[in-house]
Amino acid sequence: MDEYMMSLHNHFPENINQLWAHHVVDECVRNGITAFCISPGSRSTPLTVAAARHPGTDVRMLYDERGAAFQALGYARATGKAAVLICSSGTAAANYFPAVIEAHQERLPMLILSADRPPELRDSGANQTIDQVKMFGDYVRFFQDIPPPTESIALNWLLSTMNYGLSRAHDPHNAGPVHFNFMFREPLAPSVQPVSGAYLQAIPASRWKTEKPYTQHFFSPAIPGQEVLAPLVGLKEGFLLAGRLECRSERRAVEELAARLNWPLIADITSGLRLKPLPQLLSHADLLLLRKDFREMLLQKPLVHIGGQFLSKRLLQVIQEHSGPFWHISPRVNRIDAALNHSHELHADIPATLHYWMSNALPGDEALTRHCLEINHRVAETVASFCASAEQTDEILVARTVARHNKNALYLASSMAVRDMDMMSPPYAHAPEWVAANRGASGIDGTLASAIGYSRGLQQPVTLVIGDLAFLHDLNSLSQLKEHRPPLTIVLINNHSGAIFNFLPIAEHKEWFNPYFNTPHSYDFKSSAAQFGLLYQSVSDPRELEKVFRERNLEAHTLIEVQIGAEYNVARHRELYQRIRDLD
Known part of the structure; x- marks a missing residue:
C-alpha cells in the first residue's frame, strides 16, 4: 500500500x-x-x-x-x-x-x-x-x-x-x-x-496536509456610512444604556465611549459593566427610577441602547413612555424593541461603530451627568445605611455581600437573584468582567449546568447565585461537578418557596397564592452537597454571612445555603423602596 x-x-x-x-x-x-x-x-x-x-x-x-x-x-x-x-x-x-x-x-x-x-x-x-x-x-x-x-x-x-x-x-x-x-x-x-x-x-491528498476546514467562511464587520451615523454623532447629550455585551472588546468600547462623551451610563448586570467603578456609571439606576425626578430626566433626553436586552422592569416601563431620539446599536439582526419606539436601529459592529463615534464626538454636557451622579450617590448611601440595620439575613444583603467579596466570574439565576444583584450591589474595584444569566427566555431551568458550562468555557472559577426552586429544578446537574475544574461556589438563597411571587399582585389573593404560586417546601440541601461531594455551610445570621463567604474554600466546589424568611425579605425590599421615594 x-x-x-x-x-x-x-x-x-x-x-x-x-x-x-x-x-x-x-x-x-x-x-x-x-x-x-x-x-x-x-x-x-x-x-x-x-x-x-x-x-x-x-x-x-x-x-x-x-x-x-x-x-x-x-x-x-x-x-x-x-x-x-x-x-x-x-x-x-x-x-x-x-x-x-x-x-x-x-x-x-x-x-x-x-x-x-x-x-x-x-x-x-x-x-x-x-x-x-x-x-x-x-x-x-x-x-x-x-x-x-x-x-x-x-x-x-x-x-x-x-x-x-x-x-x-x-x-x-x-x-x-x-x-x-x-x-x-x-x-x-x-x-x-x-x-x-x-x-x-x-x-484530495491535500486535505491531510493542512488543519484548515474543508470550507472557510468569513464575515466582514462593516461600519455604516457617514450619512447614517451623522445624526448619532451629532447628539450633544443623552443617556447610554448598556444591555448584555458579549465580549471584552464591546465592554471596553462602551467604557471608553462613556468617558469620551461624559454621558450618564445605565448598565445592565449582564453587560459586565454594572459592578465596575466607572465614573459615569449610575450604579443604582433601577432604584433611581423609583424617583419621579430621575424618570423625567430620562424621558426628556436622547437614549442610545447598546447591545442586548435589559433586566430592569422599571427601565422598560420608562422606555415605553419615551418619544424622543432612541438609537439601538447591535450586530444582531433580531429586534430588541419591546416598547416599539426605537427611532434608529443600527445593525453594526459595536466596537467599530463606537470608535467612529468617539473620533467624531461633540463635547458632552457635564451638568446632566453631574446631577444624575449626585442622585445616585444619595441612593447608594441610603441603601448602605439601610443594610447596616438588618436584623435578619435578606436577599439584599446576599447581593451586596457577594458583590463586595467575590472575585470570580458570576452566574446569576433568574428570579430575585439576578434582580437584586442588578438593583442593590455597589460597584467595587475587583469586580469581574464576566457576569452572565439566562435571560433569553428567563427560565429557571438548567441554571446550575449553565454555570458549570460557563466555568468550563472561561477556565475560571465561577460563583453562582441561585434560588431554591431553580436549584431544585436542576439538582441532578450537581453530578457534572465530579469531573469539573475550576471550582464552583454556589450561593443558594433558600426562602423555602417561590418568593418572587410575593412581589406580584397575586400575593394579595391568599386563597390562590398558597400553594399554587408560593409553592412552599421544607427542604434544605446539606444532604445534596454531601451526596455530590461539595463542601457545605449554612448561614442564617447577617453577621455570619460575610465571614462565611469571605473565608470559603476557594479550591473546592462549595455550597453556601443562606436561610431567608420570605415575608421578612419582601418587607425589607418595600421599606427600602419607600425610603428612596422619600429622599429630598
Missing part, C-alpha cells in the same frame, strides 16, 4: 459509519470547536467513538441531555463558540429543547448531533424511534437530515454541509443552534467492514 493510501486508512476508521463520524468530529476540531457534551446511547455510538478518540477534543460524559445542553449553553456564553452535543435517538434530543430555545433567544452558537434510525425504521413502530426531523422548528438556524453513510454519497458533501452549518451557528449577525440528525444503520460499533479504496481516493 503506497504512502497516500496509508494516510487515508489512518484517517478513515473501521467502517463507513465510523468514517463519516470521524470526519464530522474532525471538521468540528478544524473549525476550533473542541468541547463535546456527550450523553450515553447506542445509536450514537459512531459519533461518540469518533469524539472520544480524536486527539483534539475535550469530551465530557453527561448523564442527562437537558443538563448537557445547558452546559453547552454556558460554554457558548463564555467563549462565543459552540459546544457539540451528541445523543442517541428517541426522546434524548427532545431534552435539549429548553436550552435550544435559550440559545436561539440569546443568539448563542450550539451544535446538535443527534443519532436517528434509518429510513426503513421510521414510522414503523420500531423501538426508540420518533420523528426527529426539524424537531426544534424555527429555533435552529439550520437543520440537515443526514442519510445513512454510504459510498454512493461523496464525502465532500458531508464536509461542505458541516462547514455550512457551523458557519450558520457562528454567524455574527444571527448566531444560534444548528441541528444535524444522523441516520445510522448497523454496525454501530467500530467493527471492521472496510471502505473501498476508490471511495477513499476521491478525497
